[in-house]
Amino acid sequence: MGWFNETFKRQGMDEHGQPLNRMYRAHAVQERQVDELIGLVKGVLADGAICQGEVQYLLKWIESNRTAADQWPANVLYPRIATALADGHMDEEEEREIMSLLISTVGNRSLPKDGEASHSTALPLCHPTPTIRYAAQTFCFTGKFNSGTRDWCGRQVHDRGGFAASGITKKLNYLVIGEIGSRDWLHSTHGLKIKKALEYRDAGQPLHIVSEQHWYGSIQAQD
Structure with missing residues (x-):
């Protein structure tokens, strides 16, 4: 024993x-x-x-x-x-x-074209949706993206004067959530990033949580 x-x-x-x-x-x-x-x-x-x-x-x-x-x-x-x-x-x-x-x-209970239910969640997103600025702002991307790879998303931010981060810190300005969420998002890296961002936001940090759709719209508006 x-x-x-x-x-x-x-x-x-x-x-x-x-x-x-x-x-x-x-x-x-x-x-x-x-x-x-x-x-x-x-x-x-x-x-x-x-x-x-x-x-x-x-x-x-x-x-x-x-x-x-x-x-x-x-x-x-x-x-x-x-x-x-x-x-x-x-x-x-x-x-x-x-x-x-x-x-x-x-998450959205509708069935997309591939027959798999979407498990993305809209609840953590900021309401009303904030205006997205890029100069000297730090972005983190989580989830799966329709608009491009994570590297591509990071390049869009850099090209507009911002910074791309791989994790959640108190200095983060925007967390961008992919439209297609993870099936087990709560216990995935995707979900843990959302949870940490929510904790910082609720503690008073000026951190915005936005959807890929809103972020991509800001990219198109600048082009």
Whole structure:
């Protein structure tokens, strides 16, 4: 047992195979809860409609899972759903708003030409969309792009006086999200960049999160 215990301790695990680092365990719980929430949202949208009971269930789930309540997308969903249900009734306009919000959380549910569902998400994007400037501004690109390769996107930025970065820092001015998101975007590099950018933006950093479509439109406008 001595060798067994020492081996797990070196790997940061206890004798039950659980991480010794509490922060690591808490992060793992948060990720599982976010996964569960996204699964619940997909279930609510499965029949193409929502009802007040389903929305109330989502609200109660977030309230019961406080570990995830401060994480994206729960921290965006909760205040808007709570406001819609504050009077105990969800009218047609509120229903449309919540429906749009839930769809943007899990991505576009339509089927593109290749028959694969799009998993890109619109929820983190800045609203209203900002004017994009290039001189001395730093850009990071994440996801898959229809307009060109990452290198091509970086060259467009450099040609206009800006800088292209490979990661998210507090000095970043724009995160550009590809129109085609990753199937498992939450746990991919694509998703981790979005999450980090959201944390900086919510902390007050002047960081804009924009879509490929909006960014490419700014390129065309300058040509």
